[in-house]
Amino acid sequence: MYPLIRNRRLRASESIRRLVRETTLTPDDFLVPLFVTEGKGVKKEIPSMPNYYNLSLDLLEKEVKELWKMGLCSVLLFAKVEDELKDNKGTEALNPDGLMQRAIKTVKNACPQMLVMTDVAMDPFSSYGHDGIVAEGQILNDESAEILAEMSVSHAKAGADFVAPSDMMDGRILTIREALEDEGFTNTGIMAYSAKYASAFYGPFRDALDSAPVDIANVPKDKKTYQMDYANRYEAIKETQMDIDEGADIVMVKPGLCYLDIVREIRNDVDVPVAVYQVSGEYAMVKAAAEKGWLDHDAVMLEQLTAIKRAGADIIASYFAKDFVRNIL
Numbered sequence: 001m002y003p004l005i006r007n008r009r010l011r012a013s014e015s016i017r018r019l020v021r022e023t024t025l026t027p028d029d030f031l032v033p034l035f036v037t038e039g040k041g042v043k044k045e046i047p048s049m050p051n052y053y054n055l056s057l058d059l060l061e062k063e064v065k066e067l068w069k070m071g072l073c074s075v076l077l078f079a080k081v082e083d084e085l086k087d088n089k090g091t092e093a094l095n096p097d098g099l100m101q102r103a104i105k106t107v108k109n110a111c112p113q114m115l116v117m118t119d120v121a122m123d124p125f126s127s128y129g130h131d132g133i134v135a136e137g138q139i140l141n142d143e144s145a146e147i148l149a150e151m152s153v154s155h156a157k158a159g160a161d162f163v164a165p166s167d168m169m170d171g172r173i174l175t176i177r178e179a180l181e182d183e184g185f186t187n188t189g190i191m192a193y194s195a196k197y198a199s200a201f202y203g204p205f206r207d208a209l210d211s212a213p214v215d216i217a218n219v220p221k222d223k224k225t226y227q228m229d230y231a232n233r234y235e236a237i238k239e240t241q242m243d244i245d246e247g248a249d250i251v252m253v254k255p256g257l258c259y260l261d262i263v264r265e266i267r268n269d270v271d272v273p274v275a276v277y278q279v280s281g282e283y284a285m286v287k288a289a290a291e292k293g294w295l296d297h298d299a300v301m302l303e304q305l306t307a308i309k310r311a312g313a314d315i316i317a318s319y320f321a322k323d324f325v326r327n328i329l
């Protein structure tokens with residue numbers, strides 16, 4: 001008699017589907033990105049990221065308490081820097097009383113157990129919107145890595161648990177690790193944006209932080225000389241292995257959905273946790289289509305988040321974290 005094996009038996013009811021489901025999500029999977037800004041009582045919606053906000057520190061305090069209650073225990077901080085504080089060397093990034101440093105302390109005071117990761121990058125502090133120093137038509141590598149190391153130490157001093165360099169300069173993980181060790185921050189971790197692609201999906205984020213590269217003579221107005229070419233796969237493995245060798249505790253692939261082949265490959269290849277960043281443009285697309293009534297917001301969100309985890313993500317940095325807890329759990 002044919003067929004003896006009927007796969008549909010395992011799909012016959014929601015109960016059996018739940019019993020055999022291979023991939024499930026919990027609040028523990030999420031790292032919540034947060035944007036902070038100067039001022040008081042400021043909760044400014046990012047135009048291309050509906051229902052996502054730039055928060056002043058008083059409201060950041062409220063937000064992290066709410067996240068903690070929802071079971072979301074890890075945040076990734078980004079600072080929106082005032083224009084007049086920006087320069088080519090990102091000097092403001094090293095200010096011990098800068099916005100990022102105060103934001104770290106705010107979170108730790110509000111919620112001491114909340115895991116605090118910080119974006120370590122020059123672009124929000126750079127008058128040119130680049131992740132490195134611009135000189136003679138180039139984005140300088142080693143000089144920029146030194147600044148990133150100082151920035152990391154400054155974040156560690158303010159109380160960050162992990163620093164997350166997102167720049168893609170060569171050798172920066174080693175430079176940062178050595179600086180942290182030298183300053184006694186042996187327990188401060190590094191989450192490396194290891195396979196970070198030069199992606200058009202970062203558009204809304206650059207709106208949020210006003211950090212897009214600007215026009216400068218003889219310098220490309222994009223990040224393709226440091227972020228990876230999205231046509232490449234082997235290079236992602238090489239970048240990731242090098243970051244691990246240099247001391248990264250966690251590696252990351254970014255963006256998410258278009259790069260799940262890379263996620264699986266890296267997950268198969270390494271023995272450290274792998275994070276995936278579902279970036280601003282991915283969030284914006286779902287929100288926009290849902291607003292038009294063209295897609296079912298929650299269903300598409302859950303499908304995408306599940307796909308990211310199924311591909312091999314141990315950690316998901318996502319603007320959907322709260323939506324997931326509120327609408328799905």
Ligand code: PBG
Nearest residue numbers: 121123166201202205279280281
């Ligand atoms: C800064 C940084 C970017 C993102 C995270 N850190 C933007 C960029 O590299 O231009 C993008 C995050 C997102 O789009 O959600 N180096």
